[in-house]
Amino acid sequence: MHKLPQHDRLPPYDRLELYGGLSRRQRDRLLTAAVHNDLRLVLDDPAKRYCAAVQAVHTVRERDRRLVNGLTKEIAVSRENWRDAVITAGEWLLSVPGCKPIDRAVVLDLWLAEQGLCPLVHYAFDRWYEIGSYGRALPPDVVDDLVELSTTFLFRLVDTDIPGYEGLRHIGTGAYSHVYRSPSGGSVFKVPRNLAARAFAAHDEYLAGRHAARSPLATFLPRDLGWDPATSVIEREFIPGTAGVDLLLRADFRKAPFAIDQLEELYQAACAVFADDGVNFDIHPGNIKWNHETGRWMLVDLGPMPTIGADYFPRDSFARYFSKIWFDLHDLMLTVPIRSLDIDVAGRDS
Template identity: 30%
Template sequence: MTTLPDEVLQGHLRHYADFAEADRTRILAAIIKNYGRSVDHSDLDRSTQWHTAIQNLSTNPLTAELVESTARLLSNRAAGPPSKFRARSLLTDIGAAVQQVPVSAEQQLGLALDLHKQGLAPVLTYAFNRWIIPAVEPQAVGRRLAELTVMGLYRLAEADAAATDATLLTSGSAADVIRTGSRVGKHPRNYAAREVLLPLEFANYQALAQTRLHDRIPANADFEPTTKTLHHDYVPGSDGESILRSGFLPNPRQRTDLEYLHSALLRDLPEHRLPLDLHPGNFVWNAAEDRWVLVDIGPIPVIGSEEYFVEDFSAYYTHTWLNRLTREHAEPIRSIDYSVGRM
């Protein structure tokens, strides 16, 4: 599955050169921090070096010079020539380079630094607490990693502060969700949301509205192309995350309906090439209709979507719902750590 054509993905990767220096600096700092999470604590020399470097980034104002010098120090990149990337086969070149570079924090950071210095978006190969370098052909590797950058790391570019509106329902890393009467508006907070996530979410609404799942998504979605804001009808009820946090589990009716909806999504989504984020917080139990409604159908990268598309509902339900709070405690950062130091 994929969500963006290759040429569009490549265009977003090249757009990295047009970001403000502060945005590029934040992204590279986040990559350093995430690679640091891969270093084994039992390797004391490496662990100490990475910990000290990341602490230095966290306690000093982030500047391009500080972040780039830290990346050079950790990767020892000055020892060799930079990788070359051709404009016409960018995804393939990135995938091939990733597969050829040793799987270590230092070596993969060096590749990210090469991309950064050449005005191309760096890719991250350690996320979700694991190395993510699939053994498939290079173009597919490049495509999946590019999706992760554009949908994930680009949340650090052109970012706005969270809204404080009294009708704010939630503020995520991508958008503020604000209710106005019977309508909900999703307002982008960064480049990823504005240029990729919300436009694609609206496309997902249009696609699913034509399927048997039309009554399992919010009604009357529309998209304002100037502000890149998505609107749809408000769905009353408690979301699955709130139910779990209240100390309760879905009741038998809710579990049965969730099994039906999950099976229907698995049946229909591959046909429409839509990897969605099927975690509990995106399902709202509409008591009046006695059914779950999927209120967030924004896209997610293929990398990281695997747990939601397990065909065995019991395995999905146990891992993603019943174990959610336990996993949250054991792994506070389950995808990418976006927290970086001061500018």
């Protein structure tokens, strides 16, 4: 097997640069969302975090520009040197006495935003990701992973509209796309609903699906039927059945889950692809359907997850995976409702 062709994917710098093409209001919203998420390190309450995020951005932008101006003066950012520039900026901020992690994150994000580049989130999956290494060598792919994570989540906040599907039956909405049933009923159209999907996520899903079709996962996948590069719309075989997350609501399934051997085969195939190629399929019960007609589990959402957070899925034991990702799901939703990022600033003007 081969890794996803990187030359076909939108490069990290191009993903960052999408930020510069947004309106001022959209840019401010994404900047606030990044800080709002990172403040989870010290504040749990979402309303308090939002107010603190707005205040933090205002303070650095309007009243205390010393550090932002220092970065701008010392470091020039270009397509050729952007990784080194971001690492240098992180190191520079680490050398400032009394500058705390949250302060460094806000200054770095505002500096990036003023260069027309997307801010970076620093807190995800209960970990703080520092840009900088206190003088130690920092692998460039650490920065690439943060760019992948940050743009994937933040650009979901920028709505987009792809006309032409209004007359079709709407059967669902996910993080990236609206899903419509084709007139014949044999396929579905995944139509981008935000900038992340329109600019790169849908294309990455299409590439991942083609890649997986040449892997042991192939027998668990719907057929790819089309890709429109002009709109980033994916057409895929419609799979009837019941999502795993809905089966978990049934007492009979929780008591005696069926086709476990087959589900373990799907799990092992997805883990093998991740181990060999780093493609992280979201093997979550909301993305896996039981097809009653064929008696098979099917992975119906092929969007690859960012590298950061890939260890959310236990990779060394199907029993641990099934317990954590399936049976512990509802308890986790109540006790740990935010397991990745919290960028929900919808409806609030920043």
